[in-house]
Amino acid sequence: MTTRPDRPQGIWHGSSRLRHSTGVLLSLVAGSVGGALFFWLSAPLPWMLGSMLLVAATAVCGAPMRRSIPLRKIMIAVMGLLLGSSFSADTLSQLGAWSLVALLVSSYVILMTGVSLGIFRRLGRVNLPTAYFSSMPGGLGPMTVAGEEAGGDSQLIPIAHVIRIFCVVITVPLYLTLVRGVDLGPQTLVLSSGGASPDWHDWMTWCVCAIAGFWGARAVGIPFGEILGPMLLCACAYILEIITVPLPQVVTIAAQVVIGTSIGAQFSNLRVGRLFWPTLAAASSTVLMLTGALILAEVMAALLDVDPLSLMLALVPGGLVEMGLIAVSIDADTAFISAMHIFRIILVTLTAPLLFRFFWRGA
Template structure:
């Protein structure tokens, strides 16, 4: 029996998944009532992670998470139009800034993990990239790295970025909390049967393409591209309903929180502290670059900061949508960052290892 089937039929696993979603829903609702930024994702993430660290048997169900990733891909794809594709050349300056940002923050974070967490070179390298959680864990394991410390480092990074970026815009950026509340969607309007069928085809085809490609972020990227074409060509014009987007945020936030289950505080202390320091440095550099280079590239400072922030593609896209920022630009920059890290990161490590022998 495959692991997925086992999770689907084992009663205890089902209860644990439902417990996670229940805690996540409660956290999202509490954050919504408290007028917190991006409440459904941040609330579910914080409540589930707290429960996980306290020993609650929370668990994520990967097929459900993957479905929500596909939904988010379709959601982000709905923001791409023909005009967006014409802007790609104009974004070349921002792309160069992104490349430099990835290189500089990786080098600095590598030193942080080596000196504070006392990681070996392999583990430190695959923990230090500003992205690529899934790819870096797999590649790090193949290269002989510590498969417990690498996920801790990346999960901590994603957690802190998703938590801190919206709060930064509220408390330091002088933005009203209402500007970063729920992700907008169609409250009363729903896609008709034809549009629903097209979106289902985009999602299913994207999933099949993602399974074929095998890249860690392709489950998000493939539906994004297909849905982007559907919206750009005018085949679909109705946005996804707000309830669908809310459910997606709860599932994604809860899934992030469950990654802290079973982690002994002593075991995770050093890599987590190092990850906090490295993430803080990444965010400071991103904020400084956004402040300095935004006038040069002709992009708003807030938008450029969201594009540079080293969070997950789906999570940062949700934050961008909630702030009514230029999602097409932000998603494009994050795709560039993750593609660079996923493709060049492991290859560069192998190159350096061979040269050092």
């Protein structure tokens, strides 16, 4: 008779776990639908942004969206592999040849981050970690994770980066067409891995990089190690040509959907009214970044012996894929633009958490 009162409690806890699992499944389904819809619409970063926006919208409307922390950590490690796979011996040699441009990109990142930080603090009315990681010109997923770990708002940081990406992707083609008179007609672009498919050796290498990088970075205490560890080991593997094939597309899509869904699910208890000032700050910051990129490209192109349009596309804080596609469509130096965007992304991902910890340890 003394055991009967415990029974409803067990049922309650079981029901709670069931509701959480159902919410996670619902989020993943909605995220997949959102990603597929954005892919069909040819939107930028379709699988991450589509999943995030649809899940966020349904969460704000009251749907019981939930995220799985273990699944999220696994996919963050996959994001590290994806970023590390961008490295190669050719990439490093290109960065060496374009060292002056890389220095310009670094200066641009520092300057724009500093000014944007002030905009988010004053106009956006957010705390220091949120303002800092929102002002970074790159890394939607990584900056959201790093910002959350530093005490930032995990709902507002991705919103700032989404606004940045959309503003860049919309504004740059309009500028090229209306101001520069560049023809951005329909293009038939096919992304291919050259016919290569991974074998068991490739899969083993990825797994070792992910697991050893994740736990190794954690043991050493590297900030944001769950993505930096796998990224660094995977970069070494690609530079040494231990592995040469790209990650399968289905893996990268799954990672983007899970990360986007995890971000969107956090909008469950969001008060929509609090978005106005951060959104205005994000838009203002993006306009500043675009203006800065345009001015620097016009002033420095001749000095660096680089095509002004290629330099502008290398500086603007848009996505690597989106800027690469625009580069192909206008017959710009795609390798140069891609190398500079990879450099910027790596620079931001590696240094942003470290610098925040160094300058604002007690924040």
